[in-house]
Amino acid sequence: MHQVEIATTQETLLDSPEMVLNMGPQHPSTHGVLRVVLKLDGETVIDLDCDIGYLHRGMEKIAENRMYTMIAPYWDRLDYIAAVSNGLVWVETVEQMMGLPVPPRAHYLRTILTELNRIASHLLWLATHALDIGAVTVLLWALREREEILKIFERQFGARLTCHAWRVGGMPNDAYDDFNKDVRQFVNNFPKRLEEYETVLSENRIWLSRTVGIGVISGEDAIAIGLSGPALRGSGVAWDVRKSRPYAAYADMDFDIPLGENGDTYDRYLVRLEEMRQSRRIIDQALEKLPDGPVNAKLPKIVKPPAGDYYHSIEGPKGEIGCYLVSDGTAQPWRVRVRPPSFINLQALKQMCVGHLVADVVAIIGTLDIVLGEIDR
Amino acid sequence: MPLVPIPKPTFVQKLKRFFMIDLLKGLGLTLKYNLGALVDKDAVAGKGIYTEQYPKVRPDVAPRFHGAPRLNMDPETHDTLCIACNLCAIACPEDCIDVIPMDVEIIVAGKPRKKKVIDEFIFDTSRCMFCALCQEACPTSCLELTQDFELATYSRAGFVWNREMLEQGRETVKYTS
Numbered sequence: 001m002h003q004v005e006i007a008t009t010q011e012t013l014l015d016s017p018e019m020v021l022n023m024g025p026q027h028p029s030t031h032g033v034l035r036v037v038l039k040l041d042g043e044t045v046i047d048l049d050c051d052i053g054y055l056h057r058g059m060e061k062i063a064e065n066r067m068y069t070m071i072a073p074y075w076d077r078l079d080y081i082a083a084v085s086n087g088l089v090w091v092e093t094v095e096q097m098m099g100l101p102v103p104p105r106a107h108y109l110r111t112i113l114t115e116l117n118r119i120a121s122h123l124l125w126l127a128t129h130a131l132d133i134g135a136v137t138v139l140l141w142a143l144r145e146r147e148e149i150l151k152i153f154e155r156q157f158g159a160r161l162t163c164h165a166w167r168v169g170g171m172p173n174d175a176y177d178d179f180n181k182d183v184r185q186f187v188n189n190f191p192k193r194l195e196e197y198e199t200v201l202s203e204n205r206i207w208l209s210r211t212v213g214i215g216v217i218s219g220e221d222a223i224a225i226g227l228s229g230p231a232l233r234g235s236g237v238a239w240d241v242r243k244s245r246p247y248a249a250y251a252d253m254d255f256d257i258p259l260g261e262n263g264d265t266y267d268r269y270l271v272r273l274e275e276m277r278q279s280r281r282i283i284d285q286a287l288e289k290l291p292d293g294p295v296n297a298k299l300p301k302i303v304k305p306p307a308g309d310y311y312h313s314i315e316g317p318k319g320e321i322g323c324y325l326v327s328d329g330t331a332q333p334w335r336v337r338v339r340p341p342s343f344i345n346l347q348a349l350k351q352m353c354v355g356h357l358v359a360d361v362v363a364i365i366g367t368l369d370i371v372l373g374e375i376d377r
Numbered sequence: 378m379p380l381v382p383i384p385k386p387t388f389v390q391k392l393k394r395f396f397m398i399d400l401l402k403g404l405g406l407t408l409k410y411n412l413g414a415l416v417d418k419d420a421v422a423g424k425g426i427y428t429e430q431y432p433k434v435r436p437d438v439a440p441r442f443h444g445a446p447r448l449n450m451d452p453e454t455h456d457t458l459c460i461a462c463n464l465c466a467i468a469c470p471e472d473c474i475d476v477i478p479m480d481v482e483i484i485v486a487g488k489p490r491k492k493k494v495i496d497e498f499i500f501d502t503s504r505c506m507f508c509a510l511c512q513e514a515c516p517t518s519c520l521e522l523t524q525d526f527e528l529a530t531y532s533r534a535g536f537v538w539n540r541e542m543l544e545q546g547r548e549t550v551k552y553t554s
Contacts, residue, residue, distance in 0.1 A: 070470035073508035137407055144427050151439075158441035158522070164508040172513065173441065199406050203399040 018046065021358070025054050029132045029362040032372030036349075036361065043357050048350050052343075055376040063336040068094050068303040069168055071336070076162040078338065079374040081124050084117035084153070084165045085316040091166040092247060093312040093323040095297075097305040098168075106170040106295040107249040112183065112286045113156065113165065114248070114314075115279040119190070120149040121317035121369075122272050122279075126197065129269070129366035133210045138197055145193050148186050155182070168303050170296035183287060190280050194273065201269075211266040215352035215364035218263055225351070226344045229319025230271045231368055235263030241315035248314075252289065253282045265367040272369075302331050318342050318369050338377060342370040432552040438524040443507040445525035446500050448543040449518060457544065458519035461495040468514035471506060475499035498543055502528055503536035525549075 021038045024030040033054035039047040059078065063071045075090045076083035088110060095102055127142035150160040155176050157163035165171075201207045217227070219235040232239055240257045242250045258274035260267030307329035313322030319341025326335040345368045352364045386394065393399065417426050429436055438444070449458050461478035479496035482489050512522050527549045530536055538547070 066470055070468070070510065073470060073506055073510075077506075137403075147427065154442060155439040156441070158439065158443040158509060159507060162506070164510075172509070176439075176441070196406060200403040204403055205394065205399055 023358075023361065025051075030365055031128065031370055034346075034365070034370070034372055034375075036365075038358065038361065040358065045353050045356055045358065045361060048353055048361070050346060050349060052346075052372070052375050055372050057377065059377045060336050060338060063333060065332065067331050068305070068333065071333070072166065072168075073162070073164045076164060077373060078340065078377060079316065079318065079321070079342065079371045080161060081371055082117050082121040082317045083162045084157075085114050085121075085314065086321060087163070087165045088114055088248070089312065089314050089316075089321050089323045091168050092314065093310060093325050094168050094303065094305060096312055097308070097310045097325060097327065098303070100169050100297050100299070102170055102297050103294050104249070104291050105174075105293045106297075108286050108290050109171060109175055109295065110166065111249040111253070112283050112290075113153075115282045115286075116149050116152060116183070116186075118279045118317045119276050120146050122276050123149075125272065125317075125366075125369045126269075129363075129369075130201065130207075132362045132366045133207065135201065135204075135207065138200055141193070141196060145186075145190065148189075152179070152182050152186070155179075167296075169299045170294075174295050180287060180290075183283060187280055187284050187287070191277070194276060198273065208266065210360075210363055211269060211367075212264060213262075214265045214356060214360050215367055216262065216264045217348055217352055221351060222263065222348070225348050227319070227348055228341050228344065229316070229369075230268055230275060231319065231345045231348070233257060234260035234268035234271045236261055241313055241320050245313070247312075249286060250282075253285050255282050265363055268367050304329065304331055313339060316341055318371065318374075319345060338374075340374040340377065342368075342372075342374045346370050346375060435551070438526060440524070442524045442526070443509045443512075443522040445523050445528055445547070446502065446505070446511075446538065446543055447521050447523045447525075447546065448498060448540065449521055450544060457495060458517045459495040459498065460517055460519075461493050462516065464514040464516065465511035465520050468510045470508065470510065471504045473501040473504040474511060495540070498540040500538045500543055501536060502538055503533060 019040045021040055022035065023038055024035040025033040027034075030036065035051035035054070037049045037051065038045055057077075059074050062074060066074075072087050072090050075086045079086050094100075123142040123146045127139040127146075130136075130138035130142075153163055153165075154160045156173070156179065157165050217225075217231075217235055219237045222232050222235045222237060227235075228239065236259050238257050238259055241247070242255075243257060255278045258271045258278065260271050305325070305327045307327055309324065309326040311322060311324045313320045315321075320339065321341050322339030324335075324337040324339065325333055328334040349364065349368065352368075353361050356364070414426055417424055450456065451458055459476075461476055463476045463478075466472075466474040466476050475498070476495065477497040477499070478493045480491045481494055483492050484490070507522060509522050511520055515521075525546070528536075
């Protein structure tokens with residue numbers, strides 16, 4: 001087991017004994033099986049260390065013994081909240097390594113469905129984050145909207161959570177018959193729902209006192225640690241893979257990157273809410289422009305990328321999710337390395353938590369939006 | 378101990394805070410939803426009750442749903458469509474399919490020939506992750522993942538489906554009202 005490293009001596013104000021507290025791995029607010037060892041002075045956190053690995057399944061090693069087409073379902077199980085985005089990294093890496101031209105309709109459908117997945121992921125984040133802080137109502141409302149998205153996924157992919165959404169070279173099926181109608185209905189209803197969340201939370205004095213000024217990280221520190229996604233943009237750094245290295249059909253879309261100012265929990269909350277609005281805008285545009293045509297490229301019988309290595313990353317809901325793939329020219333990859341956003345975002349936990357109360361640790365774990373399936377792999 | 382300066386509230390904000398406008402707005406919205414749930418009405422989506430009443434009301438499962446596996450048969454002759462080609466077992470990432478073929482003697486144009494047919498088909502649903510790669514690999518549309526989603530059994534052995542279960546389907550008790 002991992003040796004927990006926490007500071008041993010600390011000058012305290014009243015010379016009271018310091019306490020070491022284990023939080024997790026069965027704690028409901030650590031979003032999975034994360035063990036946090038806290039060193040406390042009274043109720044203030046002096047030091048902490050994370051213990052991970054309870055959900056390790058060896059996915060990267062499994063991938064070395066599977067054919068390229070078989071690995072995609074395992075990617076769904078890393079960040080199971082955003083399985084559609086995760087699957088996209090893998091198929092795009094293999095496609096770009098092979099130089100497969102993917103038809104434009106597949107690119108547009110991928111854009112729509114990954115953006116729906118981003119909204120679903122942010123909704124689940126909002127639900128659990130608000131629940132951790134104490135607002136139970138938002139949980140029920142956010143899961144209600146997420147259900148609409150999961151129903152679209154069920155009709156399109158055949159599964160709700162771990163969709164196995166994409167195949168190398170395109171998609172398993174074209175969009176189902178009522179796809180446009182269902183997505184359009186969701187897009188039309190969603191802004192009113194967002195307003196409801198804001199009515200309950202944004203000005204609420206309890207919400208403000210639990211989030212404003214909590215878990216502050218500056219832009220420089222965030223870059224130094226390697227944060228990505230809303231955790232980075234909350235600190236005011238404009239970095240979004242969708243803009244800087246456009247994939248799928250994002251180059252044709254018009255959208256903004258919301259930025260925070262203070263880098264605290266409240267700013268990250270605002271950034272994620274605004275990101276949902278922007279995602280809705282992207283879906284709206286992509287539905288308008290959705291071209292006709294095939295959704296699958298012509299594939300060779302066995303998918304075999306040429307020998308070499310390749311790195312590709314996309315903007316997942318939690319940050320930049322990347323795949324480093326080394327191929328030796330056979331039908332199985334030589335090495336698959338995942339760049340998980342949650343794992344790297346978790347490294348900021350200590351810097352954000354020290355000096356705050358134990359109850360704020362729960363809020364900060366929530367605001368980092370971690371998924372342990374991705375951290376442990 | 379906030380690490381960033383919290384902006385000082387203006388007079389209007391202080392007044393709003395004194396009269397608890399922020400809390401009352403939220404409470405008003407939740408009250409609206411409570412009333413909406415009573416009469417099953419909502420301004421945005423048109424219905425106020427979202428809870429699925431399973432098992433009393435069985436859900437409408439999408440046609441593409443990946444559920445319990447099934448081996449399809451020819452609707453006229455009731456012969457199996459499986460040609461024992463083993464492609465599903467090769468395509469399965471979790472290696473949970475076993476196709477066991479056997480040779481039968483048939484007479485083709487007066488001469489005895491050997492033909493490979495399916496003898497037994499083992500499908501371990503406890504290891505299956507319902508990715509539907511086997512369904513896509515099947516050249517005769519024999520193996521199919523159906524809309525049946527009730528897969529719980531009382532034992533681990535019950536998760537291993539043989540050819541008979543795959544062809545006939547498994548009997549489950551449908552609890553309705």
